[in-house]
Amino acid sequence: MEIPILLPLALALLGFLCPCVTTLTPRVSFPMDSPGRRLIRFNSHDVSNTTTLLLSEDGDILYVGARDSVLALNVSHKDSIILRNKLDWTPSHEDLEQCSMKGKKMADCPNFIRVLQFLNTSHIYACGTFAFSPRCTYINTDTLTMSLKPDEGRGRCPYDPYQRNTALVVDGELYTGTVADYRGNRPVISRHLSEGKRVDLKLDDTLGWLEDPTFISSTFIPDEEKIYFFFTEVGREYDFIDKFIVSRVSQICVSDVGGQRTLQRRWTTFAKAQLLCQADHELPYNVLQDIDTLLPAEGAPVDDILFYGIFTSQWSVNSGRSAVCSFRLTDIKSVFSGNYKVLNRDTLQWSARVQEKVANPGECGLHNASDNALRFVKENFLADDSVRAVGRNLTMVSAENTYSHLTVQRVQAANGKHYTVLFLLTESGYLHKAVLLLRGAHIIEEIQVFEQPQPVRSLKLSIPKGVIYIGTSEGVVKVPTANCSFYWTCAQCVLARDPFCGWDPASRVCVMVSTTNTNLAQDIERGNAEEACSSVSLNHKSRFGPNKLPAASCPPGELVSVSLNEVVRLQCPAASRLSQQLWERPNSRLSSDLYLNLEDGSLSFVATPATLGHYLCLSTENGYQQTMAIYHVKQKTSPLSQTPTSYTQPRTNAIPTTQSMAKPGSGLHISVGTETHQGESKTTPSNRNTQVTTRQLGKNLTSWTKQPRQRELELRDGEALLAAQAPCYLKELVIVSLLLVLSLSLLITIFLFVITQRCNHRTAPQAATIDSDRRTPVEQEARRANVFLSKRNEQGQQSGHGSELVCNAALSGSNGHLPNTPI
Structure with missing residues (x-):
């Protein structure tokens, strides 16, 4: 009893040991x-919920169970799906009203077709929820019409359209896994449409055969004469506080007809075991979502049948992950032939004590066994061991997709x-x-x-x-x-x-x-493309090496016309989501100071004379490298200049606007253009250094359009001119300088004038006061008289004294004397 208590703690510890999941x-x-x-x-527009599919043996007709209808689609054409027939199967108005009175939503009351199986070569057996009152009927495959009146479908089809179920027909008999009551509390695995000495069977109502199951799928193995059901349910053998969901596989024999006294009209061959999708040191993926059967290759034994299932986990540590596990039929058979757990009816606790086998649960032919053997089978139906995945490992696991x-x-x-x-x-x-x-x-x-x-x-x-x-x-x-x-x-x-x-x-x-x-x-x-395609294609590395350029010039590629100091962004298409993009320039390195590689694989840089030229986008995947795009970045031609379309000798009376820049011995000629300002064409020295700073790109990036490739022009004497010309701002500089000088001169003049005026007002009265203080009144009066007479006779030599006198005269009173001065 200590193991069930310690198991949750052990599982929690395993969650911390869970290794990282490889990204797929x-x-x-x-x-x-x-x-x-x-x-x-x-x-x-009139068809919805087309969720139940049945394909004909020849693959030309697809039968679809939808809401209130069954469709026959012609899928034999490669490029189309054509509606061949349609059978309307709608509940009456009274049926819908009764469904609504039961407290169900009207959206859930239509007839959702949930069972669609070939009964024989001429008829299909179909069942629908039919307003929470399941009905089943026979449908003629040729005319898509009902052959008989629909009958009750309890135990064959779920009541609720959202409940999962499984069904298949073997030799005209229907085997189903669903619920048999309105509330969904009675899960059953049953057989219907039995005839003659064969009778319909279902599970015994004994506690523990099924614990709130969700049916996923079922498959028939003819060589085994068994049907295997796959589902999830609550694992009562684990004593957890919370309900622990487990995935199950159960089996029944198609030859089973029930016991004579014990287990009458009940399965005598029912047994179930746990499916364990778990890797070492990881929590199990315990919730089964879907499962499919892969038959063995031709000539292989039946025991090599594989069942591939999708599993998720109820544990938070594995939340959002999906795992795929495969199980081999021989492992399932081995578990069912082993020991079985024992259920204590008093404590409802499972134990794995070893006991003498009276019968082998799950073995076909037990319907003829004794009552003692059937009682043993009735109480021992849960296998002690679990069916582990092939290799005891996960086939694949994804953390990005569910x-x-x-x-x-x-x-x-x-x-x-x-x-x-x-x-x-x-x-x-x-x-x-x-x-x-x-x-x-x-x-x-x-x-x-x-x-x-x-x-x-x-x-x-x-x-x-x-x-x-x-x-x-x-x-x-x-x-x-x-x-x-x-x-x-x-x-x-x-x-x-x-x-x-x-x-x-x-x-x-x-x-x-x-x-x-x-x-x-x-x-x-x-995936070695270089080796597999050695006789078909060439590797890019043999054509363009890092320091080697072929004698022939690069392919022209896509022409990209830009202006200087303009941000350029070159797109690089990805060969796949697993490839990595790489940019190269023939005979040149892409410095991180000038170029910026963006996350989407594109290349961004500022257009300068040093960044004009050819660019190659390479894609590398699994060691194979190939060219994805070639660009030829060229400076735009000025609209004020005329570019000749084709000639071999330049004109003598005009400077060509398209010039050639080439590296000696490279064999690569890159056509670029120059800019002209105010009707002049200027060039810059070839040794001019241009400083370029890479900046972060915004949303508004430079765009371009494809232009016809221009021919290269040959210059006189073979001299090459640089293609880039920086804009000239000399006139603007001169005008600004002149305005600055004039402004400064005006400010200095005004400043000097203000200073002069202040000096005059301060110095003139002070001098007069000093002179008047030093002379007697008689001397002062005599001096004023002399100054007045001399002002008329003297010339400009004594203008300074005259001004002083004018100032002083202005201070005299109405009687000609200074104010407050006694006569």
Whole structure:
């Protein structure tokens, strides 16, 4: 009893030991309605909830269970889905009213088709929720009409359209996993439509057979004569405070007819075991989302059947992650043939004590066993061991995407080796195509199927047609499994690592792999494009080395016309999401002081004479390098100059506006232009140094358009002129300087004038006062008289004294005497 108590603590400690999850990035991503990945859609304004799919044996007709209807779609055409027939199956007005009186929403009361199975070659057996009162009927496949009146569907179809269920038909009998009551409290695994000596069976009502299950899927193994059901339920064998969800696999034998006295009309071959999707030192991914069966390769034993399932975790440490685990049939059989737990009816506690086996639970033929053996089977149905994943490890795990549905296919590559390809649907609306390699999973591509998350019930894979059908709430989507024509080069075809595709060296296209054409370039495991395409394409490194330039000049590329001191941004298309972009210039290094590599792979710099020229965008992926874009950055030609379109000798009476700048011995000629100001054409010395500072780009970036390539002009005597001319501001500088000098002169003049006036007002009265203080009144009067007479006779020699006298005269009173001076 100590183990169940310590188990939650142990699981919590394992959460801290959980290693980092490897990031799985899809190599190529196709958004909605991308021309590179064309999808076929079917939708109609009067059709919704097309979530139950059934494909005919020849793959030409797809039967769809929708809301209040069953559809027959013609999918035999490659580029279209055509509605062939439609069967309306709508509850009456009285049925809808009764559903509403039960407290259900009217949106949940229509008839949602949840069971759609071939009963025989001429009829389909269909069941729907029918306003929370399940009904089932027989439908003729040719006319899509009901052959019989619908009957009750309790135990065959869920009441609630949101409850998951599973159903399949084997030899005309229906095997289902669903709930058998209105409230959803009675889960059952049952058999219906039995005839003759065979009777309908269901699980015993004994406590513990099923604990609040959610049914996921079911599959029939003919060689085993068993049906395996996959579901999740509450694990009562774990004594946790919170409910612990576990994933289960259970089995029943199709030959079971129930016991004679014990377990009458009940399963005698029912047994269940836990599916454990867990890596070492990690918490388990315990919630099963979907599961699919992969049959063994031709000639392999039946025990090699694999079941691939998507699991999530109820633990917060693994929240948002999805894991894929695979389980082998031989491991499931081994667990069911082992020991079983014992349930104490008094304490409702499970124990794993060893006891004598009276019978082997899950073994076919127990319906003829004794009552003692059947009582042992009734009380011992939970296997002691868990079914562990193949290799006791996860097939793949994703922390970026939450997967909800999957389907799996085995594909033979060009070398004859088989690879497993998974098609995984994310909750965000993308379909991931992944191939399982020795080093792990590789996501070849992701395809956006729908924009908004919506309910998806099933994926249907048609291997002969090479398509996948996805049933959503809005319609049906048809997705081809291969997209070889998208890869335009041998390198891209090989780097994709798609087992469906290979490069044909004869036709030089990426084609579907077939048994007739095995001479294809393909490398699924390593993706070595250089080796696989050695006879098809050249490696970029052999053409453009870091310090080596071929004798011939670079390809012209795309012409980019810019102005000096303008911010330029060159885009570099990515070959894939796994590639890395690299920029190069022939015979030149890209200094970090002049160039800025942005996160999207583009290159940004300021246009200067030193940054004009050719630029090559390279893409590196898995050791293979290829050229993605070539740019020729050139200075714009001034509109005031006329550029001749083509000539060999320059004119003698005009300076050409397009000049050639070349490095000696490089063989590379880059055409650039010069700017003219005020009708003049100027050049700068070749040894002029220009300082460039790289700045952070904003949202408004320089844009350009493609222009015709201009021919290079040859200058007289072979002298090369620089293409860049800095703008001239000499006249503006002279004008500003003159205005500054005039302003300063005016300010100095005004300042001197003010100072002079203040000095005059201060000094004149003071001098007069001093003179008058030093003389007697008689002397002062005599001096005034003499000064007055001398002013008339003297010339400009005594003007200074005269001014002084004028000032003093102005201070005299009306009687001619100084104020306050006695006569």
